[in-house]
Every structure is written in structure tokens, then in C-alpha cells.
Amino acid sequence: MLVSVFRKAHFNAAHRLNNPAWPEERNREVFGLCNSPNFHGHNYDLEVKVVGEIDPETGMVLDLGWLADLIKREVEDRFDHKNLNLDVAEFRDLNPTAENIASVIWRILRAHLPERYGLGVRLYETPRNFVEIG
Amino acid sequence: MLVSVFRKAHFNAAHRLNNPAWPEERNREVFGLCNSPNFHGHNYDLEVKVVGEIDPETGMVLDLGWLADLIKREVEDRFDHKNLNLDVAEFRDLNPTAENIASVIWRILRAHLPERYGLGVRLYETPRNFVEIG
Amino acid sequence: MLVSVFRKAHFNAAHRLNNPAWPEERNREVFGLCNSPNFHGHNYDLEVKVVGEIDPETGMVLDLGWLADLIKREVEDRFDHKNLNLDVAEFRDLNPTAENIASVIWRILRAHLPERYGLGVRLYETPRNFVEIG
Amino acid sequence: MLVSVFRKAHFNAAHRLNNPAWPEERNREVFGLCNSPNFHGHNYDLEVKVVGEIDPETGMVLDLGWLADLIKREVEDRFDHKNLNLDVAEFRDLNPTAENIASVIWRILRAHLPERYGLGVRLYETPRNFVEIG
């Protein structure tokens, strides 16, 4: 029986959507207010899902404390109270849309999670706009 | 890598559950308080999910502004502050249960969404009762 | 030391805002979509606050079970799954705005609550629009 | 067209995580604060999902009142305001982790639900930690 366990985390960050290969006008047209030059920001809420079987000895799929520490070290400590465009290496050449942020987080966590587990990530940019992978 | 993007919307509407082919007594028995003759109402919360791949130029699965406009024009403007049974054509001969409302919304949006995208709809009738399609 | 205890309740109802003394046009202008002729509806969330001192024998300000029963009998049973304009006596000649609904509920509960307690009522018409008395 | 209908419920319970086959020290190490000897507790929020097709006569996948009664009788009445370790038979020899509680609930409900329906269970131990089956 497969069970998914979820852990929520969050980080507050500034960002700006912009494609440097496009003229300013097209950036404004496609990204609207999100292209605003001096950045804006969000309280990002993150839900990480790990899928596996229950270990009969512990009654748990995995140690949630270990997962919480992993998320803190690899995501929160690196993204929280940062400017995603300027301060986070992964977004130097990648537009920090919710889709791309979720995708970056998924890859970071996937690299640390034992292969036998499935992984999903849901990222809320606002309570009304969110994305999900896996 | 498939990514789901979600957009929330809502509408406030009156409705009544009733099957005109049944005697009054059976309607009361099956639909309970929801069969109340002069209608009651809900704040319906709608989550629309679109599944696709990230466009490398924009970093987005699709333009959420376009999706928000579509939902506004085709769902909110037609359902909000309406009596679903009396004012909305789709429910003239269809019982406006949460299941049927979600199904109608799914079909409306499916008809406007490019084929390459997957579509899901979640509709909250109350915070405790909700339905999901796709 | 004064302590406030709160109890949440809710009811789902249809309503319509209209002043019969006004011409149709003014009703539409003032009440907008809420004047829609065939009613619309809401999930009303109600918070009742009772203020008093802690009874040293029970450690409670009042018996919350008694309060919950009172709210159920006097508010939920009479308002839930009803059309406020057509089915609830208090709104025959009173426009069922959030302000007036809260005021009616406050008076109903006040009449049943021992005088030594303070009373407050908060009513959410939607998560974004709400009113408070007391 | 498959439709999922969801019903929320909740129960407040005490529990303690412990593996009696382990020495005390390992229990403290693996379960941390959750191993606290005199129990602690949670407001458990439960979402039950039933998947099926819409019955054209009722417009519903199943009678939500019947589902709510089933959850009340088989889960809430047995788990609410209880000590899961001491008062609930299923956890006499089973560690009441969120994973195991969800699994027990899934089995209980599966046994009562007609075979043609799919079943899912999501259990929130806290708003930040939750598990899902099915």
C-alpha cells in the first residue's frame, strides 16, 4: 500500500519575470505587472510530497524530521528573504516563474531523496495561483 | 516534465436540488434540506488545473491571465450572483448538484482550451463538501 | 479578568438585496449584482462571542455546548438552507444585508443570553466581506 | 466520466509514538517529542474521497449524507476525544503514526463502501504534516 506524506514549508522572496532576449515591450505585454522593474515579492508556500511504503518498524514512510531538515537546508535557507533573480544561482539564467521555481525545487530535492521514494512538489505563489509537479 | 498550474475563482449562487420526475416525498428524502423549495445558496470556490509542459521562452505552462479571463467570461460572469436553476441555461434540465456543476464547467473550459493541455476542475460547494474531475 | 469565548457556526442561504420603496433602476444601481431578481446565495460563517468571567468551579465562562445548542436552534435551524427573503420572518420587511442579518442574529441571541454576559457577533458573507457587532 | 466527491470530518485525540520492541533511547531518538511518555494530542482533519460515476437520476456520485453518517459512526464516534493508544482497539499493537491512522481508516471505510467506488483518505495531523492513501 503506497502512502504519501506531505510536509509544508515556506519562504518569502522577491522576484521579477523577464526574458532578456525580448524587447521591453514584449516583456511588459507577456508578464504584465510581474515585469515591474524593481521587483515585487511573495510569501511562497511549499508542499513536498514523498511517496513510499510504511516501514513496519517505525510506522512511518520516512523520517519527517529528516525531510524537514532537508527542505530547510536546501530550499528555505537558500531562498528565504532573498531576491530570486539576483541572489539564487539557479535563476541567474532562468526566469523565476512559479513553474520554474517548482521545477528547480523538485530537482534539488530529487537529488537528495533515496530513489525508492516518489516525489511531488506543490508551490503556492499566492493562495489563488499555484503549480504542481509529480 | 509535466507541470500543473492552478487558478482559483469563485461565484456566489442560489440553487435547489430536485428531480422533477420524482414525487415530492422522494425528492425530500433523497435531497433533504437541499430540496428546500425557495432555494438556498453557496459561495462556490473553483480550482481550475491545466497540465502541460513549461514553454522555455516564457517559463510558463500557459498565460494565467488568459486562463483567468476565460474563467471569468465563461464561468464567473454567467454563474455569479445567479440562481443556477432559473438563470443558467445548462441547468434548465440538469440538477445543479456539485457533481453536475463541476461537469458543466469542465466541458465549458475544455471546449476553449487547446487540445495539448490536460484539464482538471475542483469545485467546493462548502469547505467540507467538494468534488473533482480530471 | 474578562475572557471572551467564541463559537463558530454556519448556514447556507439564498438572498436578494432590494428596497421595495425604490424604483428598479435605483435598486440595480445601489445593490448591483446583489439585486439579481431570482436570488443568489452564500455560505454564511458566524462567530458568536460571549464575554464574562471564568467560573472557578468549571474553569469555563459558560457551557459552550449550551451556546452551540442555542445557536443551532435559534439561528442555524431557522436560516440554514433557506431563502432569507421568503422563508425567514425577520426579513419579510427588512433587507437581508450582512449588516441586518448580523443585527437580527445579535438580537435573537441577546434575548436568550443571561444579562451578565457581553455578546458579540461576526458574520462572514464571503471570506472578503464581513461585519461585526458588539 | 469519473468524478471524485470529498467529505471532510475531524476528531481530537491523544496519542504517543512508541515501538515497545525498542529500548527507550532509540524510541526517543526516532520519535523525538512524539515519544513524550504522557501523550500529547492533535485536532485530526480527515478528507475522504469517493470516486465513481454520476448517477443520472440523482446527479450525485453517492449520497453524501450516507457517507457522512458512515464516517461519523465508524471513525469519529470511535476516535474522537479518545486516547488512540489506550482506547482504540486497532492501535493496541500498532503505532498510531499519521500513516498508520490513515491506513486503519482506509481499511475501515473500504469494508463498508460498495466495490464499484474508488476510495482515498487524506489525514492532517497538523496543518503542516499530513498523509494520503489512494
Add this chain to the structure above:
Amino acid sequence: MLVSVFRKAHFNAAHRLNNPAWPEERNREVFGLCNSPNFHGHNYDLEVKVVGEIDPETGMVLDLGWLADLIKREVEDRFDHKNLNLDVAEFRDLNPTAENIASVIWRILRAHLPERYGLGVRLYETPRNFVEIG
């Protein structure tokens, strides 16, 4: 201009309502399920309010980090994952109702907060039942 600043915290604890001066029957009658002998539990959500004037140098009423540390040390570390009746000194001879827990927390924090500030405490036992002091 007086400004209130709020900080949320939470703790998960077991408790039982009981007045040892009463016969068993009266305890069951008054406290109902909350008198259940082996304890049950809650996710308690705490909102602490501090009222004061904005310090023109910092733009803040007080250092929220200091307040968060105070709440952690004096409330969370002492109440979280505990049995309030058995593990927390203040409730040896005091019934751990929401009213009394809030009152105990208010007194603890008041003793550490500089006199020039006002103090309020709101404690959620469940999302539907909560109390407030100050």
C-alpha cells in the same frame, strides 16, 4: 497612535477536563467527551498581541524576534507535546480548559513584557472554539 502587533505560535498537547471535587457523574455531565479518562488532545493555535507605539528608529512596536523567542521559551517549550494535566505545573490544580490555558499564558507573558505594552492572547482549541483575553 497605538498599534497592535500579533505573533502566532502553536503547540500540540493532551488534556482532560475534570473537577476532582465533583463526583464522576457530574464531571461527565458538565464536561461531556472532554472528561474522557485517558485524555484526548488538540493542536492549540496561539495569537499573542502586543500593543504600543511605533519606535521611530526601528519602525517597529517591539522586536518580533524577541517576542517569538519569549513565546517559544515560556510557552511552546513547556506546553508542546505535553500532557497539560500531568506534565505542566500550572495545571496540577487547575482545570486545563481553553479559558484557563489562555489565562495562564497571559500571566506568564505579562510577567516578561515591559509594563508600557498592552497584552492580549487568543487561543484556538479547535478552529470552531477559541477564547480571548485582553
Add this chain to the structure above:
Amino acid sequence: MLVSVFRKAHFNAAHRLNNPAWPEERNREVFGLCNSPNFHGHNYDLEVKVVGEIDPETGMVLDLGWLADLIKREVEDRFDHKNLNLDVAEFRDLNPTAENIASVIWRILRAHLPERYGLGVRLYETPRNFVEIG
């Protein structure tokens, strides 16, 4: 009978806490991560409270549509998707703490609201940290 009506709004903005009269070290010490040089951001949730008497003709304290437009024009259009420090005139020489942002919003709205109404403002910087005026 005084009634409070509330309207929620929100804006997503970047900011940074810094006192230019202080050395870098003291700014880091007092403001911690919020002093991060390239800005971070938040989804600010705003609740505006207007206190008055119910107009017997309309059943309303004031026209919520008018209030919503006022908030949109004077707050959301000026603060949303902006860098508060760089883009909003009021914060050129004022540290954009939650306290100061709420205070600026209170003054802006107070100047447009007829004198007979009371005014309150609650601003959530995150779901755990918020401030209130009036």
C-alpha cells in the same frame, strides 16, 4: 447600534528593512534577514474596517463597492507588484515595516473616508505576523 464592516484586499510587494542612519552591522542585528540587501517580498493581506450605523434605507453601513474601489485606487494600484522602498513615495524616508505600512494605509484611507465613520486597518505580512491600527 454600531456595526463594523470589513473588506479584504491584498498586494504583492518587495521590501527591505533598513535604517540609513545606522551602521550596516546594527541594521543586520536589528532587522536580521529582513535587512537582506537585494530585497525580499510578501503577499500582504489587508483588512479594512469601517465602523458606523446602518442606513435604514439601504441596510448597509456604507457602499462596500465604493470602499473596494477606494482601496483599489489608493492602495492596491499604488502598492501591488511594487518595490515599496523604491517605487512608493511614502517609503522614500520611512522604513517599510508592517507597522509603518499599516500606518501609511490608515492615513491614506482616513483622508478619503467621511468623518462620521470609524476606521481600522489590519495588515498581514505573513499568516503569522500581522499588525492592527484602530
